[in-house]
Amino acid sequence: MTTQIAKLQSLLPDSIHAVAAAIGMPATLKLLERLGGTTLPMRLEVNRLGRAALDALSQQIGHDETQKLALYSGGEPLYIPQCHVAVRRLRDLDICSAFEAAVRDGTTANAAVTELALKYKLTDRWVWRILKETPIQIEPATPDLFN
DSSP, rough: OHHHHHHGGGGGOOOOHHHHHHHHHHHHHHHHHHTTTTEEEOOSSHHHHHHHHHHHHHHHOOHHHHHHHHHHHHHTTTTEOOHHHHHHHHHHHHHHHHHHHHHTTTOHHHHHHHHHHHHHHHHHHHHHHHHHHHSSOOOOOOTTTTT
């Protein structure tokens, strides 16, 4: 999932781009996967509570990246968004790829949709809608010069 989200960088919020500039995209993607939707206590104090918080984060993204992130946040709590848009887009692309592969292997479209609905815990109608509305390209389209 990590490398796939990296392909969808244009869908990530600015705050995540700023974190990536501080600690690098690989560590940022680990942070998103493991701690997205949480506020991290980024204490710079050298007390027991501050050390425990930074040690826990170090286990998730690494010691050097944790130190860089602590300096970036300046000791203030740091919210890590869940990045719903990028994650949803990734799920939709996975559904489209799995559907195409299943149909190519001889599974009927209805059977493939039923299997995908169960796998992703969606309704079959929602899977059909995703298949109908999801453009396969990952890169953003070239903007219209006349609008």
